Structure formats: C-alpha cells, structure tokens
Amino acid sequence: MIVGDMQRRRDFAMKKVHEAIEAHGGTTLLSTGVTGDDARFALAAVKAGARMIEPNHPAVALARGHRGVTNMHAAEAVRHEIPMQEMARVIAGVRAVVGPEIFITAGVPGSFAELVPMPFTEEDACMLAQAGCDGIHTHKTTFEDLKDMVDVAHKYGLVIDAYIAHPADKHLFGIPAETPQDVADAACHMQEIGVDLVGLMTGMSYEGVAAGEIAPPVRARLEALLRSVTVPTLAEGGINLQNYKAFMGTGVNILVVGTAFDDMARNAVTQAVEAFIHH
Numbered sequence: 001m002i003v004g005d006m007q008r009r010r011d012f013a014m015k016k017v018h019e020a021i022e023a024h025g026g027t028t029l030l031s032t033g034v035t036g037d038d039a040r041f042a043l044a045a046v047k048a049g050a051r052m053i054e055p056n057h058p059a060v061a062l063a064r065g066h067r068g069v070t071n072m073h074a075a076e077a078v079r080h081e082i083p084m085q086e087m088a089r090v091i092a093g094v095r096a097v098v099g100p101e102i103f104i105t106a107g108v109p110g111s112f113a114e115l116v117p118m119p120f121t122e123e124d125a126c127m128l129a130q131a132g133c134d135g136i137h138t139h140k141t142t143f144e145d146l147k148d149m150v151d152v153a154h155k156y157g158l159v160i161d162a163y164i165a166h167p168a169d170k171h172l173f174g175i176p177a178e179t180p181q182d183v184a185d186a187a188c189h190m191q192e193i194g195v196d197l198v199g200l201m202t203g204m205s206y207e208g209v210a211a212g213e214i215a216p217p218v219r220a221r222l223e224a225l226l227r228s229v230t231v232p233t234l235a236e237g238g239i240n241l242q243n244y245k246a247f248m249g250t251g252v253n254i255l256v257v258g259t260a261f262d263d264m265a266r267n268a269v270t271q272a273v274e275a276f277i278h279h
Contacts, residue, residue, distance in 0.1 A: 002157075009157030013134035014196060016103040017159075017232055017254075020051035027248045030054050030105070030234065033258030034265050037063045039093040041265065046098045052254065053098060054137055055090045056107030057082040059258065072259065076171055080114040084124050088131040095132030105135035105161055111149065112139040113172060120149060125156035135159040135196070139173040143189060146175065150194040161197035161234060162190055164225065173201050173237075180224035187228040196232075199256065200225045202247070203237025214246045222250050 020028040032054035035045040042053050058079040062069055066082065069075045087108045095104060106128060110120035120136075128136070136153050138160050140146040150160050163174030164186050177186040183200065190198050202218050214222070226233055235247055236256035247255055 006155060006157035009129070010154065010159050010196070013103060013157075013159045016051070016101065016134065017197065020103060021232060021253045023051065024049075027252060028052060028254055030236075030254050030256045031258075031261065032056060032256060033059055033260075033262040034063070035261050036094070036106075036258070037090055039097045041261075042094045043097045045261075046102055051101075052103045052105070053094060054105050054107065054256070054258070055087065055094060056137060057087055057109055057112075058107070060086065060090055072262075077115065079112065080109050080116055080118050082109060084109055084127060088127050091128060091131040091133050103134050104132060105137045105159070106133050107137040107139070111136050113141045113145075120152060122152055122155065125152050125158055129156045129158055133158060135161055138162040139165075141165075141172050141175060143175065143193060146190065146195065147193045154194065159196035160194070161199060162195045163199040163201050163234070163236060164190075164221075165201040166221075169201060169203070174199075177221075180220045183221045183224040184228040187225050191229045191231055197234055197254070198225065198229050198231055199234030199236055199254075200252075201237045202235045202239065212242045212246060214243065214250070219250065222247075222252060226251055 029050050030052040031045040031050040035041045036053050036055040037059045058072060058075040060082050061079050062072060062075040067078050069078060087106060091106055110118040136158050138149050140149055146162055153160050164177050164183055165172050165174035167176040167178055175186045177183045187198050200222055222235060232253045234254040234256055235252045239247055239255050239257050240260040244255060
C-alpha cells in the first residue's frame with residue numbers, strides 16, 4: 001500500500017545526499033555530535049553550509065548527562081538506554097529548525113551493535129520517518145543484522161548508511177574487515193544487500209603519522225572501499241581540522257565529523273566563561 005510512496009521518499013533522501021556532494025565539489029560534511037543533538041547548533045551548522053546532519057543516541061546520552069557520563073566512551077556503554085521516543089523528539093526538533101531540504105540520518109537504539117537486546121522494529125522506523133528522519137546511521141557488525149536493518153528501513157522510506165570497521169578497533173562500529181581486500185569484499189556485499197551509503201571507520205591511531213596526514217594503512221583501506229562501490233561513500237572517525245584536507249583528497253564523498261565539533265564548542269564555552277570570571 002505504501003511501497004511506491006516510500007520509494008519516492010527514499011529517492012528524495014538520496015537526491016539530497018547527491019546534491020550536497022555536488023554542491024561541495026565531490027566531498028561534503030555529515031555534521032554530528034553537538035551539531036546533531038542540539039537544534040541550536042544544528043541550525044548554526046546549516047547556516048554555515050552543512051547539508052547533512054546526524055543526531056545519534058550516544059551523543060544524546062552525553063548531552064543529557066545520562067547516568068552521569070561526561071565523555072563519548074562512557075556514553076557508548078549506556079546509549080541503548082535512550083528511549084526511541086526521545087530520539088524522535090530530537091530529530092523532530094532538528095527538522096523543524098533546519099527545514100525539509102537538509103538530509104537527516106540518525107543513530108538510534110538498535111541501529112548500532114548494542115550491549116543488550118535492542119530490536120529495531122517497524123514501529124520504530126515509522127516513528128522516525130514521521131519525525132522527519134531521512135535515514136538510519138547503522139553500525140551493525142554482521143551482514144544478517146545489517147540486511148534486517150535495510151529491509152525495515154526501506155519499507156518506511158528510510159535510507160541506510162552503514163560502516164566497515166577494523167576488528168582491532170576499541171568499539172566495533174561496523175562490519176569487521178582486516179585487510180584492504182576484506183574491506184573491498186565487505187563493501188561490495190553491503191551494496192548488494194541494499195545499503196544506500198557505505199562508510200569506513202577511520203579512527204585508528206598510528207604512531208609516527210605526520211600531523212594532518214592519514215596513516216598509510218587507513219589510506220589503503222579507504223582506497224579499497226572507494227574502488228569497490230558505486231553508492232556514496234563516507235569516512236568516519238578521527239577527522240578534524242588538522243587532517244580533513246588529506247581525507248578530501250582521497251575522493252571519499254562524505255566526511256562524518258562530530259568529536260571535533262564537540263571539542264571546539266566545549267573549548268569556546270570554557271574560554272568565554274573564563275573571560276567573564278577573570279575579567
């Protein structure tokens with residue numbers, strides 16, 4: 001009954017993605033962190049030129065001080081406790097201030113590899129779509145779970161952005177793939193099962209890497225992704241003002257940036273308050 005309607009909805013969502021990529025010369029920004037969970041900062045990001053926004057449940061847990069968490073690492077352990085209704089409220093608020101032409105994807109309970117059973121249901125997908133979501137930001141770790149996410153999301157007009165991770169990462173935020181060939185194989189299969197945007201987690205740390213550069217192993221993995229799929233590509237993790245130009249030079253379509261914005265916002269507030277107090 002709504003198959004055609006929801007296909008048109010997904011087509012409109014992907015149109016927004018492609019227009020953002022084209023508008024920014026082939027590489028655009030998916031703005032997250034404080035710019036995704038707070039409508040004021042989301043609007044500021046959009047006014048600065050961002051056309052893609054991502055609220056997510058660990059950032060909301062951090063913003064709300066849920067269970068007293070004060071950093072993203074701690075928030076990851078309790079993110080599943082944020083109610084889906086709260087995520088829908090966050091999304092609806094962001095949508096209300098940024099308007100219909102901005103692409104919004106959201107990380108929500110059940111869309112990551114959670115620590116407790118958190119099914120992502122058709123009711124969840126419908127609620128998020130009605131709140132104004134265009135897509136679901138997904139960090140599932142098996143193809144079976146990812147395929148389930150794709151099927152449910154697509155049924156309600158939501159696109160899926162999903163990620164490939166390294167098995168040695170502290171938090172496994174995607175399909176594990178160790179070598180560049182493993183990355184290529186995973187990316188191909190993700191596209192085959194219907195993932196609309198395929199990303200790579202790039203936050204691994206390597207000693208001896210020059211400031212502003214990408215570690216050679218990360219670059220090799222990113223190149224493997226880029227040559228393997230035809231859907232839009234993303235890089236997420238560790239991207240900041242020091243190294244973003246190096247990532248732009250790879251040809252990846254979307255840079256996911258959150259922690260860097262959180263750090264800058266926190267530092268700006270600290271400096272402003274210190275200025276008032278120590279006048």
